[in-house]
Amino acid sequence: MEGAVKLGLLSVIFFASQINCQEAILHISSGDSYREYCIVHNHSWTPLSETLDDAVQYPLVNWTSTLLCNASGILPDLVKGKALVVTRGECDFSQKALVAQSLGAKTLLIASNEDLTTPSANDSEYAKVNISLALMRYRDFLEARQAFGEGMQVKLYAPPYSKIDPSIAVILLIAVVTVTLGGYWSGAYERDRLNSGVADTEGGDNKADSGQLSLYSPLKVVIFVAMMCGMLVLMYYFYYVLVYIIIAIFCLASASALFSCIDAVLEKIGCGTLSFSVRNWNFSVRSILLAAVCISITVVWAVYRNEDRWIWILQDLLGIAFCLNFMKTISLSNFKICVILLSLLLVYDVFFVFITPFFTKNGVSIMVQVALGPDASGEKLPVVMRVPRFSAWAQNLCGMQFSILGYGDIIVPGLLVAYCSRFDVWIKSSKKIYFVSCCIAYLLGMLLTFAVMLLSGMGQPALLYLVPFTVITSAVVAGCRGEMKMFWAGTTYECRSFGPIYPHFTPPDNRRLNLV
DSSP states (O other), X not given: OOOOSOOSSSOOBOOSOOSSSEEXXXXXXXXXXXXXXXXXXXXXXXXXXXXXXXXXXXXXXXXXXXXXXXXXXXXXXXXXXXXXXXXXXXXOHHHHHXXXXXXXXXEEEEEESSOOOOOOOOHHHHTTOOSEEEEEEHHHHHHHHHHHTTOOEEEXXXXXXXXXXXXXXXXXXXXXXXXXXXXXXXXXXXXXXXXXXXXXXXXXXXXXXXXXXXXXXXXXXXXXXXXXXXXXXXXXXXXXHHHHHHHHHHHHHHHHHHHHHHXXXXXXXXXXXXXXXXXXXXXXXXXXXXHHHHHHHHHHHHHTTTOTTTHHHHHHHHHHHHHHHHHHHEEXXXXXXXXXXXXXXXXXXXXXXXXXXXXXXXXXXXXXXXXXXSSTTSOOOSOEEEEEOTTOHHHHHHSOOEEEEETHHHHHHHHHHHHHHHHHHHTTOTTOHHHHHHHHHHHHHHHHHHHHHHHHTSOBOTHHHHHHHHHHXXXXXXXXXXXXXXXXXXXXXXXXXXXXTSTTSOOSSOOOOOOO
């Protein structure tokens, strides 16, 4: 039941209801008290009013003891001009509706113990039915009867579904802020590493840094993307097994990432720490308390991960931490690797969103099915940011509707943003020209993605827009500044040529850098 915006290392943007029916609201009242419940209906039968004020109110007659496949045992005077609720089963919806109509009922509610589906019939049957027809959950009827007794009044109405929702702005904010913070953190980490390297070299003890993992080989990039493709296909065929493995990995990775993020913030603000020793083992009080908090948050998410009403807050928190730590830990060594990786992932994104529907049985892309799960009520992969659709009032009564943003739409362009941030450090750019330009390009790419999605009314592979925006912008900045050779070669070039900036490096010539 999720509208989406893109499934990342799974990757695409969606923004549509996944409930296969037309949701509406059942307003039940008695005196000054009222409650509202989810119902589903079919526009092919009598349409419902769009607002509560325009809806007609009817007394509700309880006949859930019958299936209403025929009129036997029901006096027309008891239901004439009223709303009638019966139990689902045996005969089809149109037969129940025609019987209720013949008895003089104005509205028919069918209480169901099964999943709510669109009440449908043969095309020839629709014209015969002139009363409102809708399905409701049987447990909702029992709750309403317990709250109001038998004197219930009902109204049925269907608020219009809006494509534009404030959740879009929240999703956009999460994406841009996470990419910006991740890139900044990567640059700050690189600055500290190089400063430490200078000190170590001058002291005669050159230590290898193990805090980052670097992708520097095109072959490794190709293997990495091929593994992603294979994993996505395996998830499509063995979803019900692999989903729990992915959940377990996410719990471990996100707890560690959240610890790293919060610890870095505490270190930055100068929060002191106490330590103690036990049998020559040193323990930090701050680290122990922080680890306990991070593990607790992750455990709460794991236990309540299917509670849509509020657990999305924890999932987004863990997801942001995961993306930030990933961008800080994994570094692309040069612009060439960035171009290869992002280009391959763009092709991967487009293929699994637009091409795979031609090969699946139900015509839905592999990316979508893996992102949202084959069963709407089952386990979901924790690889997306989720924000509830604030304007989807009727839909949220039936099941929470979300705008979702895949981690891949943050991490993949974020790796290029992080490289630009590190390059600014290498050339000592005080204005961080590469980093700022790439962040702006990412924002514009996201805005274009949302615009195309809303105009077309269909999900979009966001990397189709984000990759060209960020890659071309970075290349243009490097070309205009005359630094393309350095920008393209990256770390390897830095080690050969950045002597004027870091004295322990020896440049091959006296070339000068543009410092901004």
